[in-house]
Amino acid sequence: MSEKNIYLPYLMKVEKITIEAPGVKTFKLKFVNDEDSNSFNFAAGQFGEYSIFGVGESTFCIASSPTRKGFIECTFRQVGKVTSALSNCEEGSIIGFRGPYGNKFPIDQWKGKSLLFVAGGIALPPMRCVIWNSLDLRENFKDITIVYGARTVNDLVYKHELEEWNDRKDVRLITTVDPGGETPDWKGEIGFVPTVLEKVAPSSQDTIAIVCGPPVMIKFTFPVLYKLGFTDENIYTTLENRMKCGFGKCGRCNVGEYYVCKDGPVFSGKQLKELPDEY
Amino acid sequence: MSIDKHLVRKASLEKLFAVLKLQGKTMYAPLLRNGKISYEITGNFADVTIEFIQTTQSAKVAAFPRTEKLFNYTKDKEGVSVKDFDPNSIPETVVWGVHPCDAGGISPLSAIFNWDYKDNLYNTRLERITVIGFSCNKADEYCFCTSVGGNPGGVAGNDILFTKLGDSSDYLAEIVTDKGKALVNAAPELFEAAQDVEKEKYLADVPNRFNREDIKGKMEAFFESEVWAEQSMRCLGCGACAYVCPTCACFDIQDEIHGKNGMRVRCWDSCGFSMFTMHTSGHNPRDIQSQRWRQRLMHKFSYMPDRLSVYGCTGCGRCSRACPVDMNILEHLISMQEIKK
Numbered sequence: 064m065s066e067k068n069i070y071l072p073y074l075m076k077v078e079k080i081t082i083e084a085p086g087v088k089t090f091k092l093k094f095v096n097d098e099d100s101n102s103f104n105f106a107a108g109q110f111g112e113y114s115i116f117g118v119g120e121s122t123f124c125i126a127s128s129p130t131r132k133g134f135i136e137c138t139f140r141q142v143g144k145v146t147s148a149l150s151n152c153e154e155g156s157i158i159g160f161r162g163p164y165g166n167k168f169p170i171d172q173w174k175g176k177s178l179l180f181v182a183g184g185i186a187l188p189p190m191r192c193v194i195w196n197s198l199d200l201r202e203n204f205k206d207i208t209i210v211y212g213a214r215t216v217n218d219l220v221y222k223h224e225l226e227e228w229n230d231r232k233d234v235r236l237i238t239t240v241d242p243g244g245e246t247p248d249w250k251g252e253i254g255f256v257p258t259v260l261e262k263v264a265p266s267s268q269d270t271i272a273i274v275c276g277p278p279v280m281i282k283f284t285f286p287v288l289y290k291l292g293f294t295d296e297n298i299y300t301t302l303e304n305r306m307k308c309g310f311g312k313c314g315r316c317n318v319g320e321y322y323v324c325k326d327g328p329v330f331s332g333k334q335l336k337e338l339p340d341e342y
Numbered sequence: 343m344s345i346d347k348h349l350v351r352k353a354s355l356e357k358l359f360a361v362l363k364l365q366g367k368t369m370y371a372p373l374l375r376n377g378k379i380s381y382e383i384t385g386n387f388a389d390v391t392i393e394f395i396q397t398t399q400s401a402k403v404a405a406f407p408r409t410e411k412l413f414n415y416t417k418d419k420e421g422v423s424v425k426d427f428d429p430n431s432i433p434e435t436v437v438w439g440v441h442p443c444d445a446g447g448i449s450p451l452s453a454i455f456n457w458d459y460k461d462n463l464y465n466t467r468l469e470r471i472t473v474i475g476f477s478c479n480k481a482d483e484y485c486f487c488t489s490v491g492g493n494p495g496g497v498a499g500n501d502i503l504f505t506k507l508g509d510s511s512d513y514l515a516e517i518v519t520d521k522g523k524a525l526v527n528a529a530p531e532l533f534e535a536a537q538d539v540e541k542e543k544y545l546a547d548v549p550n551r552f553n554r555e556d557i558k559g560k561m562e563a564f565f566e567s568e569v570w571a572e573q574s575m576r577c578l579g580c581g582a583c584a585y586v587c588p589t590c591a592c593f594d595i596q597d598e599i600h601g602k603n604g605m606r607v608r609c610w611d612s613c614g615f616s617m618f619t620m621h622t623s624g625h626n627p628r629d630i631q632s633q634r635w636r637q638r639l640m641h642k643f644s645y646m647p648d649r650l651s652v653y654g655c656t657g658c659g660r661c662s663r664a665c666p667v668d669m670n671i672l673e674h675l676i677s678m679q680e681i682k683k
Contacts, residue, residue: 114597157422308593311457313611
């Protein structure tokens with residue numbers, strides 16, 4: 064019984080904290096043990112369990128790109144018990160992390176295609192991982208378009224990176240805020256993500272659409288994508304079902320015969336159709 | 343392997359219990375406490391009861407404890423240090439007095455804990471458990487093992503199965519596995535040569551009430567039906583059904599800390615609770631109780647057979663007995679055979 068205890072987290076040091084938006088922070092985490100750091104690998108789309116000892120665990124995606132080694136990043140909103148405790152961490156604090164879990168975005172299969180990223184609010188973090196992953200392998204893809212919206216200007220996360228993407232010639236970035244969420248100097252779009260997506264109408268020719276957002280956004284975005292000519296085979300999303308173990312035992316993310324933690328969290332539009340509407 | 347059969351006198355059961363206890367085995371057995379019978383650790387055979395139709399809690403607790411330590415840690419100003427849990431500290435255990443519907447629960451539980459990652463904690467506990475079962479010589483209106491592939495004298499999951507031979511004080515002992523053989527070897531004098539007995543006539547009569555493959559098909563065809571809402575109208579979402587179930591394996595992971603000493607544990611949970619699936623945002627994929635009732639039944643009768651090739655119900659009837667608002671799973675399953683909308 065010398066097998067490693069799967070529930071035992073890596074110890075991680077909070078290297079850097081970035082305040083992204085009201086209540087939203089990004090942690091840059093480094094492995095306390097170098098051996099762990101050297102042996103750790105993950106792929107874009109995977110997630111983990113982040114924990115505060117004495118409080119509990121919480122599930123988020125790994126928001127950094129696997130092309131950037133030696134650290135991982137997570138972005139979370141302070142809402143419940145664990146995220147509040149995480150939010151109270153300072154640089155230098157030690158937290159737990161176990162993972163990576165779940166499948167990945169099939170980024171290898173997207174070689175030579177254009178990519179369209181559509182994200183809403185706090186759902187940019189799971190997409191940021193695959194955005195940077197593809198930007199770091201930029202020559203593998205044709206056009207890269209990012210449509211990102213939040214309720215208000217203040218709620219847009221990764222503001223520095225949005226600027227960086229905006230300045231790049233090889234990325235087309237469209238940002239939008241919900242009506243009423245704009246500031247006087249706001250230069251982006253005003254309107255809900257699906258509406259803005261339809262307006263900016265990126266080509267569906269040879270293009271993969273990657274969508275992530277609150278369920279209501281997903282619900283209204285898929286029909287727009289169909290209208291633009293995308294098919295279920297060319298649309299991917301990542302689901303956010305509640306999880307505890309991360310490896311198909313605790314039963315929490317079970318939807319139909321599938322486990323979001325094992326069969327997902329990344330699903331194609333086609334796979335999504337096989338799931339009962341419980342996500 | 344062929345099943346060896348022996349005859350064991352009633353007085354020998356106590357001796358066998360004592361021998362196993364003397365070997366240092368942790369003995370789980372059904373004890374009557376405050377009007378409820380549950381599997382608990384005991385060293386005293388006189389406290390053990392096997393005269394019951396059903397225990398309140400299932401024997402699952404021995405392989406999958408209600409709350410189970412994953413690891414310890416200390417947390418103070420100096421930082422965090424983690425102390426792993428050593429599975430070798432799990433003792434050799436005998437679970438005594440298990441009915442076939444609980445022993446039959448091992449197969450679905452093991453399927454869940456092993457379908458992808460092989461859960462080391464569960465497997466270590468199970469490896470160290472010997473199951474001594476007792477056939478059922480009585481049943482009640484809640485029992486339906488025969489409708490879900492079991493029977494009141496089923497050997498599956500048992501290492502040794504005893505069947506009481508009518509009003510005599512003798513038991514037929516069926517030695518089902520190598521673990522069972524090892525127990526026989528510990529006290530061979532207690533296991534006498536068996537006469538030619540037909541155990542079926544000593545078993546409880548549990549009528550077959552439905553065909554589970556039919557029920558599976560109905561559930562899948564009527565996923566959107568109102569039948570789920572009709573059946574669960576009075577469900578309180580208390581989760582009692584999951585806590586008494588021999589096959590429910592859903593769990594939560596929690597931290598418990600006192601001062602600087604803490605531990606992370608996994609503990610039973612229920613898909614019947616509204617919080618079970620609720621997202622941080624407040625969005626809940628199974629927002630109403632009927633969806634949660636459907637999940638409970640479909641997980642056992644459709645998703646598990648599809649994904650794990652095993653049904654998640656052994657017909658023990660505990661969920662019906664425990665339900666505070668008298669939702670009877672057997673009645674609901676039978677009525678599902680009739681649904682047409």
